[in-house]
Amino acid sequence: MEPLGRNRLDPRVLAVIERLAGAGHEAWLVGGAVRDTLLGRPFHEYDLATSARAEVVAGLFPKVVATGLQHGTVTVVTGRLPVEVTTYRGAGAYAGGQPREVESVGTIEEDLAHRDLTVNALAWDPLRERLLDPFGGAEDLRCRRIRGVGDPLARFEEDPLRTMRAVRFASTLGFVLERKTRRAIPPLLGRFAQVAVERIRHELEKILRGDRPRYGIELLRRTGLLPHVLPELLDGFGLRQNRWHRYDVYHHTLRTVDATPAILPVRLAALLHDIDKPRSAAPSAKAPGEHTFYNHENTGAAHAKAILLRLRFPHRICDEVALLVREHQFVYSDEWSDGAVRRMMARVGKENLDHLLAVREADIRGRGFYVEEGLANAHALERRVRLLREKALALTVRDLAIGGREVMEALGEGPSPRIGEAMEWLLGQVLEEPSRNDPEQLRALLATWKSS
Ligand code: ATP
Ligand code: MG
Numbered sequence: 088m089e090p091l092g093r094n095r096l097d098p099r100v101l102a103v104i105e106r107l108a109g110a111g112h113e114a115w116l117v118g119g120a121v122r123d124t125l126l127g128r129p130f131h132e133y134d135l136a137t138s139a140r141a142e143v144v145a146g147l148f149p150k151v152v153a154t155g156l157q158h159g160t161v162t163v164v165t166g167r168l169p170v171e172v173t174t175y176r177g178a179g180a181y182a183g184g185q186p187r188e189v190e191s192v193g194t195i196e197e198d199l200a201h202r203d204l205t206v207n208a209l210a211w212d213p214l215r216e217r218l219l220d221p222f223g224g225a226e227d228l229r230c231r232r233i234r235g236v237g238d239p240l241a242r243f244e245e246d247p248l249r250t251m252r253a254v255r256f257a258s259t260l261g262f263v264l265e266r267k268t269r270r271a272i273p274p275l276l277g278r279f280a281q282v283a284v285e286r287i288r289h290e291l292e293k294i295l296r297g298d299r300p301r302y303g304i305e306l307l308r309r310t311g312l313l314p315h316v317l318p319e320l321l322d323g324f325g326l327r328q329n330r331w332h333r334y335d336v337y338h339h340t341l342r343t344v345d346a347t348p349a350i351l352p353v354r355l356a357a358l359l360h361d362i363d364k365p366r367s368a369a370p371s372a373k374a375p376g377e378h379t380f381y382n383h384e385n386t387g388a389a390h391a392k393a394i395l396l397r398l399r400f401p402h403r404i405c406d407e408v409a410l411l412v413r414e415h416q417f418v419y420s421d422e423w424s425d426g427a428v429r430r431m432m433a434r435v436g437k438e439n440l441d442h443l444l445a446v447r448e449a450d451i452r453g454r455g456f457y458v459e460e461g462l463a464n465a466h467a468l469e470r471r472v473r474l475l476r477e478k479a480l481a482l483t484v485r486d487l488a489i490g491g492r493e494v495m496e497a498l499g500e501g502p503s504p505r506i507g508e509a510m511e512w513l514l515g516q517v518l519e520e521p522s523r524n525d526p527e528q529l530r531a532l533l534a535t536w537k538s539s
Contacts (some may be wrong), residue, residue: 088229089127093213099165100133101213103172106147108214112139114172115195115210115219122206125228126260135172136198136210144172177201196221203242203249204256204268205234231262239271247278251290251312258294258303264310272310279315287316288398295354301341304358319394320358322365329377333455336364343453347445352404356411356446357453359394363387388413410439411446419468426519428471433482433518440476444469481517481524484510488524497533512536 093101100116107114114137123130137144144161145151152162152169159174177193195210196219202208205224211217218225222236233253235242243249250272257264294303304320307313313321323336332339344357363383371377392409396402414435435443444465451461481487487510489497494506494513516532517524523532 088125088225091121091124091211091213091216091218093216095124096213097133097168099168100135100170103148103163103165103170104135104213107135107137107139107144107172110139110143110147112137112143113195113212114139115212117199117202117210118207121209121211121218122224122228125209125225133168133170135170136175136195137172138175138192138195139172140174140192141172144174195219200237201242201245202236203246203252205236206256206260206262208236227262227265231260232265233257233260233262233268234265235268235271239268240274243271243275247275248282248286248290250275250279250310251282251287251307251316254303254306254310254312255290255293255297257306258299259297261299261302264306269310272312276311276315279312284397284399288400291316291398292351295344295358296349296351298349299345300354300358301345304341304344317358317394319362319390323361326365326368327376327378328364329371329374329379331454331456334453336361339453339455341453342455343446343449346449346452350442350445352407352411353442353445353449355395355400355404355408356391356415356442357449359387359391359408360384360412360415360446360450361387362390362394362412366390384413384416407439407442410435411443414443415446415450417447419464421467423468423471425471425475428468428475429480429482429518429521430515432472432475432480433514437476437482440472444472478521480521481514484514486524487513487517487529488526489529493526493530494533497530498537509533509536 096116104114104116114135116133117136118134119130120133141156141159141161144163145153148163148165150164152164154160154162154171159176161172163170163172175193175195175198177197199208199210199219199221205222205227207224208222209224210219212219227234233256235249235253253264253268253272256262294300297303304313307316308321320337320340323340326336328336328339334342340358340361343360344354347353347357361383363386364380367380367383367386368378369381371379388409391412392405395405395408417431432440448462448465451465452458454461491506491510494509495501498506498509500506513529513532523529
């Protein structure tokens with residue numbers, strides 16, 4: 088494990104700790120920064136726990152944001168770096184699914200005793216170079232295991248989301264879930280429905296952005312959490328596919344997710360790309376024992392969007408994922424004309440193309456059979472897309488060499504839906520033959536459109 092040292096700490100955070108200590112308060116670095124420093128992993132935020140009340144903290148620094156005054160949290164902004172400073176929280180501070188108002192300021196030991204996992208219950212005082220580790224968190228980091236603080240069942244009862252957090256940290260850190268902690272999850276499942284859906288989404292997102300999403304989702308299933316997070320995935324469990332697939336729909340899905348780059352909409356699209364295979368499965372007429380999944384990409388796109396809206400993902404993400412699911416199922420062949428490739432590019436949109444190709448490639452890797460052939464085919468399409476894209480082609484009506492006003496002039500008509508139709512038709516002509524994207528030629532084409 089990596090050593091902690093005050094010289095390895097950002098000097099701005101050290102300055103915040105010194106200011107608090109100078110005013111007679113205790114201040115400890117806690118949470119992810121301590122855990123990830125010991126693991127030698129990058130981290131993204133600093134959390135301090137202090138004996139000072141939030142109003143007092145706010146008075147000590149020139150620039151603060153009252154992030155959650157009622158929960159005892161103040162963000163101190165020092166040279167652009169935000170540092171979250173939270174007053175010691177004791178029993179019940181997180182109960183009921185949300186951090187609650189805390190009356191009395193406890194001790195750092197009480198604060199640590201009510202954190203979720205031992206690896207998150209470490210506190211470090213860089214001024215005295217002292218690590219506080221009352222629950223064996225450092226040992227658990229060394230042994231790469233996730234364990235609830237003290238009695239895991241009691242911790243999970245204080246906040247059922249902690250069950251999913253345990254799975255999340257096991258998945259992102261690549262740790263095992265210690266037995267007693269794992270066994271404390273099923274008794275809490277009945278209360279999981281009380282957890283705010285945004286908090287569930289946050290944990291799911293962290294699992295998906297991590298290095299081992301397959302392990303994380305599989306742990307959710309084995310602990311019984313998956314039906315409370317994404318029950319639809321289980322419909323594919325044990326569903327046999329066809330000669331192209333080594334795995335059932337569920338396992339194929341997880342392998343596909345693992346094969347994608349860690350980009351949220353791409354990971355979500357991989358997770359949901361076959362979500363309607365169970366609904367659309369029909370025995371193959373030609374091959375006994377095999378299944379066909381007619382139209383699953385189209386119904387699946389709508390289904391995926393509904394699932395993501397339920398989980399309160401931003402609309403922008405829901406829409407992109409729906410598009411990627413809808414388009415994931417194409418069969419490319421070298422016989423496609425350039426026009427066909429351009430029409431596909433236009434339908435998907437320039438901005439989504441790389442994401443679609445990433446989903447497609449992962450889907451092929453995830454099927455376990457005919458992978459080399461599939462990848463060769465996918466790469467052939469990728470090369471053609473890249474070539475055509477370099478030519479900066481027109482893919483939307485906005486890219487046409489004449490605008491709406493000129494189209495109206497050429498047709499001798501005022502504004503009406505017909506103008507949009509004419510432009511769509513022109514785009515079709517240009518996708519077929521890009522050299523037509525020139526004002527003279529487009530006007531000539533409009534004349535033939537008008538007379539037809
Ligand atoms: P990361 O930010 O990388 O996800 P983190 O450990 O900083 O990891 P946060 O969710 O930011 O996780 O929380 C900061 C700290 O607050 C945690 O390390 C943990 O000690 C504590 N904590 C957060 N949420 C809970 C909770 N629901 N129950 C108990 N303790 C919690
Ligand atoms: Mg954090």
